[in-house]
Amino acid sequence: MKQITNHNAFVRGLLVLMLAGALALPLIAQEAGDEEVGLADVVLALERISGQLAALEEPADSPDDHEGLSMGGGPRFDFRYFLDMGTMNDYLASRGTYTPFAAYFLPMVNSGGGTWRLNITRELQIGWNAWGGGLSSLGFRTGGVDIVDADIDGQDDYYSYASYGISVNDLVAQYKFTLAENRFYLGVGGLVGLASESFSISQNQRTVISGVVDALTGSNDWTRLLLDTGAYLTLQFQPDPDNRFFRLSLNGGFDYPIAIGEWMPSAGVHHDDLVPPVAFNAMNCWVGIGLDFNL
DSSP: OHHHHHHHHHHEEEEHHHHHHHHHHHHHHHHHHSSSOOHHHHHHHHHHHHHHHHSSSSSOTTTTTOSOOEEEEEEEEEEEEEEHHHHHOOOOHHEEEEOOOOOOBBBBTTEEEEEEEEEEEESSSEEEEEEEEEEEEEEEEESSSSOTTTOOOOOEEEEEEEEEEEEEEEEEEEEEEEETTTTTEEEEEEEEEEEEEEEEEEOOOOOOHHHHHHHHHHHHHEEEEEEEEEEEEEEEESSSSOSEEEEEEEEEEEEEEEOOOOOOOOOOOTTSSSOOOOOOOOOOEEEEEEEEEEE
């Protein structure tokens, strides 16, 4: 910024000197006896000076050309499709008569998230993504040591919910290319982080003690830790080319979580309960829109 200021001062000084010289030219010429130098010559000289200054002048900074660090972020509304949900549904069928889990998360229905970024340069961003969601299915549990089966049909006499959930926190690095100056940008990003997934079947609460124990211990709950990896593309649109504060984005990518731990039971889970499938992978492809705010 200091160099730009010094440059502008130099240009202004040069302009003053050239202008003074151009105005003094007729007087010098008259004293020298040259009658052909007149006002037209002065105007022509000024036009040449103006053209030279225009060539020297640096272009104005783009609204997106900013020095130093800046921050931004916004919510994400992503549709996610889980490619291996069939494996989890096979396990669900072994636990009772439940409607299979849907293979997708819907934004603002059973899933949501957001992002926060630090702009290192115009092109490079690093930051953090967080999202999560869950599915549930109403039905009747079968088997186990804690069911109530007065009519001896093999099913618990109490309704219950089977649930699957996942929570993800990722570090993100993104490189952005300019497609149309101050209008469209294409970003390529990668992510890595930690995730936690869970499966549970709500306990029948036929007694006060059972209900309290279930609420305090999360009975019939299984959790597993994951290493989340993935990559994505984002197309950003800036509605106002003179203001980089707000952008719209269309995002799409693929997440591939890797299990780094076993399914662990919560307190209160019976040792005879079936463990969720080790082979289940919460890999998912996703697409969504985003609202990006830059500070």
